[in-house]
Amino acid sequence: MSNRAATKVFQGVEEQIATGQLKDGTKLDEASLAERFEVSRTPVREALLQLVGSGLATQIPKRGCFVNAPSFREVIEMFEVMSELEGMCARLAARRISDEQLNDLKTANAGCEDAIRYNDSDLYYDRNVDFHECIYFACGNRFLATETRALRRRLQSFRRLQLRARGRMPQSLTEHIEIIDAIETGDVYKADEISRRHVMIQGERFNDLLLHMEYDQ
């Protein structure tokens, strides 16, 4: 945990965008933010640059920064991409995984089972991250791993939009087992397919539907 003022501002604003306190289009005034976070304008500006870089804000030269909170539609879009990336990771892992990495994957999933036994959803969350990290590593593409990790982190804030928060742990675990099996047997197609669904159950069809309803937000 960095003690920097800039990161404090960045995370603070990020948080407030995720929770909806800062609504889409709101101007991110440097002076006000500096005052609110009790820092000078310099770290505020650095934080804003990072926000722009991560897509959470838009900058108009000489005009300032504005909140770029993703609409419901955009969140769905992000999930759609996330499911693709997860699928790709699993598919590559199915071709490239080593015995040792497969072992690590099984161990990580055993951790998930433990979390279910304790009925500890927070613990499950962490163990689930470990599980997916194993796949990211085994996919043999560190760039892909980094990108997927970044998107996962970005979507984390919007998990509340995922309707099926509770009672999904057992199903998640079932999918894990299927994924492990697919990777172990080198079933590229299956590993891909299940991993996609693992991320977005309703799948792309849901988005198709949404597209025909209204184009914006």
Add this chain to the structure above:
Amino acid sequence: MSNRAATKVFQGVEEQIATGQLKDGTKLDEASLAERFEVSRTPVREALLQLVGSGLATQIPKRGCFVNAPSFREVIEMFEVMSELEGMCARLAARRISDEQLNDLKTANAGCEDAIRYNDSDLYYDRNVDFHECIYFACGNRFLATETRALRRRLQSFRRLQLRARGRMPQSLTEHIEIIDAIETGDVYKADEISRRHVMIQGERFNDLLLHMEYDQ
């Protein structure tokens, strides 16, 4: 084109990393950069933040920024992800494209044909971008479009690594026609498959091979 000092520094350093003038691991000293670009440290710091954001540099708190030039291996990895994203765009477009968008796509490809007739590879490059932009738009996922566009731009600097620079225009066009056909007939699988290959002919097998040779660059 922004006249900002920060962007000047950003683009300058980006250029020098792409051309290899700034080698991997080189420390990006704020003072030297400020002197070299004849600006103060403030815009230099902003540029460095952006470089970190786009993955071209790594920042170690209280230690400074260091060039993060992608290795050959990483470039291959990026192409691998790029092919996946392009495939996804085409696949989604095959399901979602409208008559008008399909028309635009055909028009864009006609532009590519023109470029071949004139044997103008620079023109072909631009028209090819237009062609792919049509697919990005038709995929109906703006987040995906943005991400794919960003990666395309990032890889642009390393096109010199793509061996098959010359004499590929006709083959590229053949693939375009196949992609259009697949999208028009809604052949999701084919659109995906051809688009992937369109980006990275040698495909994933090449990378598989590389992985067994040596792990790190």
Add this chain to the structure above:
DNA sequence: ATCGAAATTATCGTATACAAAAATAATATG
């Protein structure tokens, strides 16, 4: 009264100054 131009104000972008932390050099001690 309304529209337009000039003056004012506010805010962005940059430069400089300062404080804190780390790297380096110097000195002391075994």
Add this chain to the structure above:
DNA sequence: CATATTATTTTTGTATACGATAATTTCGAT
């Protein structure tokens, strides 16, 4: 002579100051 400890220097991170540009307001002319 090597190592540890302290002093010096360098560099990062933050604050403040200043200039430039866009937004706003004021004022005058039609």
